[in-house]
Amino acid sequence: MFKSNSLEPSDGVSFPGPVTAAGSPVDLDTAPRDAWEKVRRRLRAEIGEEVYSSWFPRLELDGIFGATARLSVPTRFLKTWIQQHYIERLTALWSEELGVERVDLIVRTAVMRAPGLPMRHAAVPTPMVRPAGEPRPAASTPIPAPSLSGDVGGGSPLDPRLTFASYRLGDSNRLAHAAALKVAAAPAGAGPVFNPLYLHAAVGLGKTHLLQAIAAAGPEHGRRVVYLTAERFMYGFVAALKTQSAIAFKEQLRGIDTLVIDDLQFLQGKSVQQEFCHTLNALMDSGRQVVIAADRPPTELDALEERVRSRLAGGLVVEIAPLDEELRIDILSARVGALALQHPGFNVPPDVLSFIARNCGQNGRDLDGALNRLLAHNQLTSRAITLEMAETAVRDLVRSSEPKRVRVDDILRIVAKHYNVTRADILSQRRTANVVKPRQIAMYLAKMLTLRSLPEIGRRFGGRDHTTVLHAVRKIEGLVGSDRAVADEIETLKRLVSDD
Structure with a gap:
């Protein structure tokens, strides 16, 4: 969604304001924004939720310039991938919606936009916060896009502010923090502590903060640590293949003490996954430490090969839970x-902090967005921050009372646990009664509780045809209407999924 009223990254370059083909300014709050919403909806429907959520959530509209729509992404790798695979389709969709003749992709940097200002204006100099056990401190250092080279020996850039000292602790992240600290403090030459250490959590709960803290602490203990995002690993491997330097690429990674991989869920491509698996095995078999983070447990990374998921699950797997209210207030x-160090006089009363902690999300990014909104209102209007002002400033950030969005993965996990079968059993071709019933119930719940179509559900259930899903849905519907016990089971499962 095009966010004209939130602090978002821009490309950091001054441009003339968006204009129509006739040369008059375009109102970014009307036609272009509506057209962008339609383009995104149509693209999501065409390519499916999985592909869209993997590659397109960070694609944003920067403006309409004559007959050109300019879109931006945060990394050069993402720009290259979209340019190669979907630029023609994006151009066609824009043409149909707004008569646009060309789509340009640019890489944006970490420059902020202030609410209500045109995109060409300077913004309040407040950094975007990424994370974590604590949102980032105020000083901001833009993080460059990945290098175009296949050289990954230097790793992805580290943010010097993401350290163990700046990480805020609570019940939800204490175990993950302790495990990460144990790994980071291992002396040079010592064997791995937990191998691999695998951290998983939803966005904004501190995975990247802990991984970068491990990488930053490595040199202090004489360990050579390489921190890579999954995107950087992929791009490095593909670039190495193109330049016929794949052997050097492998040796760079296999000659280190600790490999840290972030956002593993984005690892795509059979050859890339095979190389990752080889590297993982080589490092672990030689007693090197591996640390990985993703947004879900290893067993739910369907895009990865089974042998990779199995190796990852064999280490210490730790989940970082949503932040409790006490920790949110601390953050x-x-x-x-x-x-306040960057903006003297900036202060938020305790009652406003409590209001934000209760109502504006359960992760560091949500909280940071609310504070950025308060800072912008305070700086741009010179109004003191009060509870009344805060309620107005962040009203669109307040959590909705609507039920959370349910994922098929959540349904599979809960149904498998409830009926004492495995997720693999449900997705398999087995036809025994103890597997068929949970499978049909899971399909029914997927249809009732998610927005996925029958073909999409079929693909998530082991590549089954949509008619199989339809049969399951109709059968369970019939049982719910005629069998009280089954109806009670379904209600129990719905409650478990919704409360998860």
């Missing part, structure tokens, strides 16, 4: 203190 207080 907010620390963040306000950091902002």
Whole structure:
């Protein structure tokens, strides 16, 4: 969605304002925004939720310039991938919606936009916060896009502010923090502590913060640590193949003490996954430490080969839970203190902090977005921050009372546990009664509780045809209407999925 009223990255270059083909300014709050929404909806429907959620959530509209729509992404790798695979389709969709003749892709940097300002204006100098056990402190250092070279020996850039000292602790992340600290503090030459250490959590809960803290602490203990995002690993491997330097690429990674991989869910491509598996095995078999983070447990990374998932699950797998209210207030207080150093006089009363902690999300990014909104209102209007002002400033960020969005993965996990079968059993071709019933119930719940179509559900259930899903849905519907016990089971499962 095009966010004209939130602090978002721009490309950091001054441009003339968006104009129509006739040369008059375009209102970014009307036609272009509506057209962008339609383009995104149509693209999502055409390519499916999985592909869209893997590659397109960070694609944003920067503006309409004559007959050209300019879109931006945060990394050069993402730009290259979209340019190669979907630029023609994006151009066609824009042409149908707004008469656009050309789509340009650019890479944006970490420059912020202030709410309500045109995109060409300077913004309030507040950094975008990524993470974590604590949102980032105020000083901002733009992180460059990945190099175009296949050389990954230097790793992806580290943010010097993401350290163990700046990580805020609570019940939800204490175990993950302790495990990460144990791994980071291992002396040079020592064997791996937990191998691999696998951290998983939803966005904004501190995975990247802990991984970068491990990487930053490595040199202090004489260990050579390489931190890579999955995108950087992929791009490095593909670039190495193109330049016929794949052997050097492999040796770079296999000659280190600790390999840290972030956002593993984005690892795509059979050859890339095979190389990752070979590297993983080589490092672990030679007693090197591996640390990985993703947004789900290893067993739910359907895009990865089974042998990779099995190797990952064999280490220490730790989930970082959503932040509790006490920890959210602690994070907010620390963040306000950091902002006050950059913006003297900026202060948020305790009752406003409590309001934000209760109502504006359960991760560091949500909290940071709310504080950025308060800072912008305070700086641009010179109004003191009060509870009344905060309620107005962040009203669109307040959590909805609607039920959360349910994923097919959540349904599979809960149904498998409830009926004492495995997720693999449900997705298999087995036809025994103890597997068929859970499978049909899971399909029924997927149809009732998600927005996925029958063909999409079939693909998620082991590549089955949509008619199989339809048969399962109709059968369970019939049982719910005629068998009280089955109806109660379904209601129990719905509650478990919704409360998960």
